[in-house]
Amino acid sequence: MNNVIEINDLLFEWNNKKQFSLKIKELKVQNKQKIIIFGRSGSGKSTLLNLISGILSPTNGTLCIKNTEINKLSQKKKDQFRANNIGVIFQQFNILNYLSPLQNILLPCFFTQFKKNNKEYFYDRTFALAQKLDIKKNILLQNNSKDLSVGQKQRIAILRAIINKPFLILADEATSALDENNKNDFINLLMNLCDEEKITLLMASHDTSLEKNFDTSINLEKVLL
Amino acid sequence: MKILINIAFQSLLSRKITVFLTIISLTISIVLFLSIDTLRLGAKKSFFGNVKSGDLILGARSGEVQLLLYSLFQIGSPTNNISWESYQQISKMPEIDWIIPISLGDSHKQFRVMGTTKKYFEKFSYRKDKKLQFQSGIYFEDTFDVVIGSDVAEILNYKLNDNIIIAHGIASQSLHDEFPFKIKGILKKTGTSTDKLVLVSLEALEAIHKDWKTGSKLLSNTKSKEKETKGLDLTPKEITAAVIKLKSPITIFKVQREINDYQIEPLQAIIPGIVLTKLWQIVSITENIMLSISSMVIISSIIGMIAILYSNLNIRRKEMALLRIVGASPKNIFTLMMFEAFLISFFSIIFAVVLVQIASFIFFPLLDRQFGIFLEQKLWNARNLYFLNLVLISSLLVSIFPSIQAFRKSINDGI
Numbered sequence: 001m002n003n004v005i006e007i008n009d010l011l012f013e014w015n016n017k018k019q020f021s022l023k024i025k026e027l028k029v030q031n032k033q034k035i036i037i038f039g040r041s042g043s044g045k046s047t048l049l050n051l052i053s054g055i056l057s058p059t060n061g062t063l064c065i066k067n068t069e070i071n072k073l074s075q076k077k078k079d080q081f082r083a084n085n086i087g088v089i090f091q092q093f094n095i096l097n098y099l100s101p102l103q104n105i106l107l108p109c110f111f112t113q114f115k116k117n118n119k120e121y122f123y124d125r126t127f128a129l130a131q132k133l134d135i136k137k138n139i140l141l142q143n144n145s146k147d148l149s150v151g152q153k154q155r156i157a158i159l160r161a162i163i164n165k166p167f168l169i170l171a172d173e174a175t176s177a178l179d180e181n182n183k184n185d186f187i188n189l190l191m192n193l194c195d196e197e198k199i200t201l202l203m204a205s206h207d208t209s210l211e212k213n214f215d216t217s218i219n220l221e222k223v224l225l
Numbered sequence: 226m227k228i229l230i231n232i233a234f235q236s237l238l239s240r241k242i243t244v245f246l247t248i249i250s251l252t253i254s255i256v257l258f259l260s261i262d263t264l265r266l267g268a269k270k271s272f273f274g275n276v277k278s279g280d281l282i283l284g285a286r287s288g289e290v291q292l293l294l295y296s297l298f299q300i301g302s303p304t305n306n307i308s309w310e311s312y313q314q315i316s317k318m319p320e321i322d323w324i325i326p327i328s329l330g331d332s333h334k335q336f337r338v339m340g341t342t343k344k345y346f347e348k349f350s351y352r353k354d355k356k357l358q359f360q361s362g363i364y365f366e367d368t369f370d371v372v373i374g375s376d377v378a379e380i381l382n383y384k385l386n387d388n389i390i391i392a393h394g395i396a397s398q399s400l401h402d403e404f405p406f407k408i409k410g411i412l413k414k415t416g417t418s419t420d421k422l423v424l425v426s427l428e429a430l431e432a433i434h435k436d437w438k439t440g441s442k443l444l445s446n447t448k449s450k451e452k453e454t455k456g457l458d459l460t461p462k463e464i465t466a467a468v469i470k471l472k473s474p475i476t477i478f479k480v481q482r483e484i485n486d487y488q489i490e491p492l493q494a495i496i497p498g499i500v501l502t503k504l505w506q507i508v509s510i511t512e513n514i515m516l517s518i519s520s521m522v523i524i525s526s527i528i529g530m531i532a533i534l535y536s537n538l539n540i541r542r543k544e545m546a547l548l549r550i551v552g553a554s555p556k557n558i559f560t561l562m563m564f565e566a567f568l569i570s571f572f573s574i575i576f577a578v579v580l581v582q583i584a585s586f587i588f589f590p591l592l593d594r595q596f597g598i599f600l601e602q603k604l605w606n607a608r609n610l611y612f613l614n615l616v617l618i619s620s621l622l623v624s625i626f627p628s629i630q631a632f633r634k635s636i637n638d639g640i
């Protein structure tokens with residue numbers, strides 16, 4: 001089976017809000033596919049990504065990630081599963097200013113994989129990847145992340161998303177805060193890394209000009225019942 | 226867990242100013258409460274510490290409080306004297322273990338002169354059976370020897386064998402300058418009114434007042450009358466009051482009744498503990514008001530802390546969402562919030578403890594000298610530790626609410 005994401009008869013409703021519901025009959029994503037999700041504002045792109053990440057649980061239907069029905073896992077297992085298997089890139093990158101760039105990148109490891117015997121490995125991995133993305137060691141090691149440039153922030157955000165070797169990266173409007181140059185750099189970087197690390201990519205966006213970089217596009221409004 | 230502690234710390238540090246102000250406000254309120262409470266208890270202790278030695282105080286009939294204040298604290302207006310004969314009569318009562326006569330009325334500079342006997346030094350005790358001790362010298366041997374309290378020695382800078390002159394009455398210009406006294410002993414600090422006393426023998430008081438029978442000094446004036454008094458009968462004619470210790474406390478009311486029914490002159494016996502308690506109840510209303518005000522201040526700063534935690538929830542929504550995405554559970558988010566509240570109140574308490582400790586070094590001696598409130602340096606008694614724990618626990622309890630809010634939000638908040 002090649003599908004890493006399988007959605008069947010999914011229904012999601014907010015507890016406190018009846019006017020919005022997300023209904024998807026079927027959605028399949030194959031391994032290493034790069035998919036861009038379009039849809040007008042409020043159509044539920046972020047909600048869908050949150051469902052896939054396991055932050056939200058479907059009201060009805062099944063949602064299998066890598067053959068695991070994640071909403072059947074315990075809260076703790078679900079959080080671990082997400083941290084181990086899914087990397088996320090936020091719209092404003094969401095770098096914690098009070099942590100060093102290095103700590104920002106390693107954040108997903110702190111909550112999951114970090115053991116005495118593999119610490120070394122993740123540090124090495126960070127430095128190697130950072131070098132590849134042209135981030136100098138002294139920048140990684142500075143006390144806080146307040147003064148990073150936008151370009152540095154976007155690369156730190158990408159590194160944080162892939163540090164744990166996830167099979168899937170979710171990106172929510174990750175380019176909307178960037179100018180044209182930064183946007184292209186960002187997309188190219190992301191595509192290259194996903195290829196190298198064999199990662200499936202799911203990105204929500206309004207920017208139709210990005211479509212050419214992806215294997216497939218999904219218009220959420222059409223998928224919705 | 227380690228990562229949560231680390232994040233909590235760094236996150237607090239990144240919000241230095243708000244966090245610092247929150248800590249300061251909590252610190253100040255804790256300091257306020259501790260100071261007021263320490264003062265209150267210290268004042269009470271100093272107050273009651275004067276009383277330990279006797280079961281009853283014998284005096285002329287007047288207000289209970291007046292007799293108590295005058296005989297124990299040398300505060301307020303003088304009471305009438307009682308005759309030496311009555312005193313002797315009373316002291317023969319079989320229930321009495323010991324009785325110490327005291328005679329007040331004269332002064333030296335700003336301090337009171339108290340006539341008494343050797344027994345005062347042997348029997349008088351304060352604050353749970355502490356006895357008077359001499360820092361130097363010994364009690365009077367000759368008629369014109371004095372023993373002074375530690376404050377008298379310190380403030381007037383007196384040493385052993387210095388000569389002093391006693392003034393007639395309180396704040397009087399007329400001196401008993403024909404009878405110089407020699408300082409024979411200096412007492413150790415007690416934290417009671419004894420520190421501010423000049424103690425002489427009853428005989429000495431009798432001697433210097435021989436010429437004063439009409440109320441003013443007769444001009445019979447050879448300079449030193451010391452020698453003249455040698456052969457005279459110096460048995461006192463009257464005393465101000467007497468402290469009575471009974472063999473058994475069971476007889477206290479019986480003896481009190483007998484003294485109150487004494488026929489020859491109007492006498493009264495008061496139980497100092499009871500009168501002091503009555504008096505303290507009046508005083509303590511103010512204390513209780515202060516105490517409740519400072520509790521309010523603590524409550525308001527705890528609420529302030531919670532308000533800040535609440536208002537931070539929205540600001541930190543993204544931060545929490547990120548933590549969730551990278552693997553933190555809603556429970557972790559709750560713990561994080563609680564831990565922050567813990568750090569804030571913990572540091573407030575630490576700062577408060579340090580401040581109070583420093584303040585105690587500076588202000589305790591000052592309070593003692595100015596107001597006679599003697600506070601023990603031992604601040605961290607069970608009561609205060611209990612109080613600090615209470616502050617910590619209640620701030621944690623209240624922090625549960627914003628933490629639950631964060632927990633709830635973090636269930637839905639991700640990307």
Ligand SMILES: Nc1ncnc2c1ncn2[C@@H]1O[C@H](COP(=O)(O)OP(=O)(O)OP(=O)(O)O)[C@@H](O)[C@H]1O
Binds near residue numbers: 014017638
């Ligand atoms: N925490 C929440 N609680 C209740 N309703 C929510 C919550 N978050 C989003 N919604 C609602 O869910 C619907 C879908 O929102 P969502 O954020 O998924 O849209 P979107 O497609 O990502 O929009 P945009 O392109 O503007 O980001 C909206 O109607 C929104 O109001």
Ligand SMILES: [Mg+2]
Binds near residue numbers: 045046047172
């Ligand atoms: Mg969105």
